[in-house]
Amino acid sequence: MLIYTLTSTIMGEMLVVQSKVKEYAKQSDVNVGSDFSEGLSKMVEEAITKAVNRSKANGRKTLRSYDL
Numbered sequence: 001m002l003i004y005t006l007t008s009t010i011m012g013e014m015l016v017v018q019s020k021v022k023e024y025a026k027q028s029d030v031n032v033g034s035d036f037s038e039g040l041s042k043m044v045e046e047a048i049t050k051a052v053n054r055s056k057a058n059g060r061k062t063l064r065s066y067d068l
Contacts (some may be wrong), residue, residue: 015044 018037024030051067 014038015041
């Protein structure tokens with residue numbers, strides 16, 4: 001099975017909006033540490049990569065919610 005990975009242009013860039021993460025956390029009366037958004041962004045990147053691999057394995061070029 002061929003595995004696709006995200007490279008160069010996206011890696012290292014934030015995939016989440018820090019202000020929205022902080023706003024959401026604030027609703028639960030908690031603060032967001034400086035490393036939280038970066039860690040969350042990495043999780044999002046991994047989820048997208050897995051979804052890309054699943055859609056490609058199924059012969060599709062469109063990511064769908066069920067690829068998550």
